[in-house]
Amino acid sequence: xxSFKITGGQPLSGIIVPQGAKNEALQIICASLLTKDETExxxxxxxxxxxxxLELLSDMGVSMNRISRSHVIxxxxxxxxxxxxxxxFEQKATKLRGSIMILGPLVARFGMAYIPQPGGDKIGRxxxxxxxxxxxxxxxxxxxxxxxxxxxxxxxxxxxxxxxLLDEASVTGTANIVMAATLAKGTTTIFNAACEPxxxxxxxxxxxxxxxxxxxGSNLLTIEGVGELKGTRHTLLADMIEVGSFIGxxxxxxxxxxxxxxxxxxxxxxxxxxxxxxxxxxxxxDDIHIPSQDQYExxxxxxxxxxxxxxxxxxxxxxxxxxxxxxxxxQAKGTVLVHQKMFESRLFFVDKLIDMGAQIILCxxxxxxxxxxxxxxxxxxxxxxxxxxxxxxxxxxxALSARGTSIIDNIDQIDRGYQFIDQRLKNLGALIxxx
Numbered sequence: 001x002x003s004f005k006i007t008g009g010q011p012l013s014g015i016i017v018p019q020g021a022k023n024e025a026l027q028i029i030c031a032s033l034l035t036k037d038e039t040e041x042x043x044x045x046x047x048x049x050x051x052x053x054l055e056l057l058s059d060m061g062v063s064m065n066r067i068s069r070s071h072v073i074x075x076x077x078x079x080x081x082x083x084x085x086x087x088x089f090e091q092k093a094t095k096l097r098g099s100i101m102i103l104g105p106l107v108a109r110f111g112m113a114y115i116p117q118p119g120g121d122k123i124g125r126x127x128x129x130x131x132x133x134x135x136x137x138x139x140x141x142x143x144x145x146x147x148x149x150x151x152x153x154x155x156x157x158x159x160x161x162x163x164x165l166l167d168e169a170s171v172t173g174t175a176n177i178v179m180a181a182t183l184a185k186g187t188t189t190i191f192n193a194a195c196e197p198x199x200x201x202x203x204x205x206x207x208x209x210x211x212x213x214x215x216x217g218s219n220l221l222t223i224e225g226v227g228e229l230k231g232t233r234h235t236l237l238a239d240m241i242e243v244g245s246f247i248g249x250x251x252x253x254x255x256x257x258x259x260x261x262x263x264x265x266x267x268x269x270x271x272x273x274x275x276x277x278x279x280x281x282x283x284x285x286d287d288i289h290i291p292s293q294d295q296y297e298x299x300x301x302x303x304x305x306x307x308x309x310x311x312x313x314x315x316x317x318x319x320x321x322x323x324x325x326x327x328x329x330x331q332a333k334g335t336v337l338v339h340q341k342m343f344e345s346r347l348f349f350v351d352k353l354i355d356m357g358a359q360i361i362l363c364x365x366x367x368x369x370x371x372x373x374x375x376x377x378x379x380x381x382x383x384x385x386x387x388x389x390x391x392x393x394x395x396x397x398x399a400l401s402a403r404g405t406s407i408i409d410n411i412d413q414i415d416r417g418y419q420f421i422d423q424r425l426k427n428l429g430a431l432i433x434x435x
Contacts, residue, residue: 003409004422007431008381008402012255013292014428018243018262019045019419020070020236024198026098027175028234029053029074031202032062033105034179035209036077037231044070044236046419048412052096059083059092075231079106084114090149100131101172103153104180107140113153114145130166130173137164138177138184161186161225169194169219169313175202181223182211188223195219196314197266201237208232238263241320242418243288244270245393248324250290251279252331252401254375257428259288268315273325276307277332295374298334310339319343323394326350330358330379331401332372339367349391352384356398356406381406389417396421400430407435 020043029050032039044050046069054072058064061080065073083089084106093099094116106113132142138159143152161184166173174194179202181188193199195218203216209232212224243262250257251274264271264286271281271288278296282289298307309329311319319342329336330353340346344365354360356379359371373379381404386392392414399406408414411434414421422432 001409002411003407003435004396004399004411005433005435006381006396006399006406006408008399008404008406009378010400010429010431012250012253012400012428012430013257015258015260016246016424016428017260018238018246019047021045021198021239022047022049022241022417023171023196024201024236025050026053027101027172027198027202028205028236029057030098030101030105030175031179031205032074033057033076033079033102034109034182034206035229035231036075038073038075039231040073040233042071042233042235044072045239046070047415047417049096049098049416052092053098056089056092056096056099059089079110081106081110081112085150089114090116094149098172100128101176101179103131104135104176104178107135107153107155108159108180108183111155111158114150115153116149116151130168130170131176134164134166134173134177135180137162138180138188140180159184161188161223163189164191166190166192168192171196171199174199178203178206178213178221178223181225182206182213182229184223184225186225188225190221190223191219193219193221194313197237197240197268201234205232205234208234237266240267240270240318241390243267244274244321245324245397245418247274247279247281247288247290248328249397249400251277251293251296252328252397254292254294255290255428256292257290259290261286262288264288269317270321273309273317273321274328276309277325277328277336278334279328295333298329298332298336298372300334306335306337308337308339311342319346320390322346323349323390324397326368326370327353327394327398329370329372330360330398331375333374334372336370336372337367338370341366346388346391349387349395352382352395353379353398355382355384356380356402358398378403380404383407383409385409386411386413389413393418393421400425
């Protein structure tokens with residue numbers, strides 16, 4: 001596996017453009033299975049999770065015209081369902097959590113699918129119950145295949161619309177159910193649906209394909225099933241997690257950076273949370289300017305109590321940026337309680353930050369108290385390993401600000417979510433080498 005070698009403390013400045021949204025890309029690629037017509041996707045991020053999912057669909061028989069690394073045309077007029085029974089499919093799908101979202105489209109269109117337990121980040125329990133229960137309510141049946149890790153999913157009489165209250169506002173679970181419901185008979189109503197911008201993007205795309213979805217952007221979706229869907233052209237939003245990561249990186253390193261085409265209207269409360277840490281953000285059209293700051297001071301609550309930053313389903317603060325907020329808080333002026341509510345293993349990278357000199361008390365698997373160093377003491381470079389995508393980038397940000405040289409191993413995790421991150425950081429002045 002590759003590693004990053006980073007010499008920290010370098011002055012950074014310049015312009016950076018966020019990639020297309022990873023989480024949206026995985027949904028949109030899977031949605032191409034709902035039609036035999038062409039689906040054209042633009043602003044695609046060139047990252048391993050996306051490329052692996054495209055390869056998986058290609059192995060299934062989906063034709064793919066990769067016009068450029070960010071532009072692809074998919075046509076699922078031929079889908080080999082027999083491939084889903086193979087060991088090769090099982091091995092590939094197991095490594096990619098996004099593969100679970102082929103389930104809804106395949107069952108809706110062909111009445112059958114197979115799926116293994118998908119992989120992804122090891123950040124705690126990530127239940128698939130929402131996917132399974134939702135599809136069962138639409139009429140699908142699940143069975144384990146003997147001597148295999150595969151589940152068989154069958155809807156012999158087709159899917160039928162119904163009312164359902166989701167047990168959790170799962171983004172991928174909602175996406176799977178919505179995609180299946182577009183081709184179900186009758187009307188499906190989903191309450192407690194996820195309402196992230198990427199889910200809204202999926203719904204808008206499906207409507208352009210001929211679906212009938214109302215309530216887009218809310219947690220109450222109504223889908224009137226149709227007989228078939230047609231092809232469409234879709235452009236992905238900027239990746240909000242990259243935008244948040246670059247804001248944090250600029251503050252942590254004292255850089256002067258402009259994030260171009262940041263998709264500000266789709267960022268929700270993300271800018272507000274970083275402002276609570278004392279980070280200055282200037283909006284100019286759809287660009288965000290983060291000026292160089294000698295220090296950033298954490299706000300307190302109105303009663304003077306310590307700032308508490310926690311994650312929540314959208315429109316709350318996305319859990320994918322909790323790791324970034326935590327590392328940025330290590331050099332703030334003030335104290336922050338970071339509360340990761342949704343995943344119980346996502347804070348376990350803080351031991352590396354402590355080894356670098358950060359003052360952090362890990363209260364339990366969900367809470368960490370961060371006492372900011374206010375840039376009085378630089379973090380020191382060490383050798384460490386990336387446990388997941390977001391923690392890996394948090395450690396990368398820490399290394400960029402640190403004194404001395406850091407080595408980050410297992411950077412395949414970072415490559416799953418951030419395209420050419422080393423080259424893009426070099427363009428800002430970072431001393432980073434892939435070894």
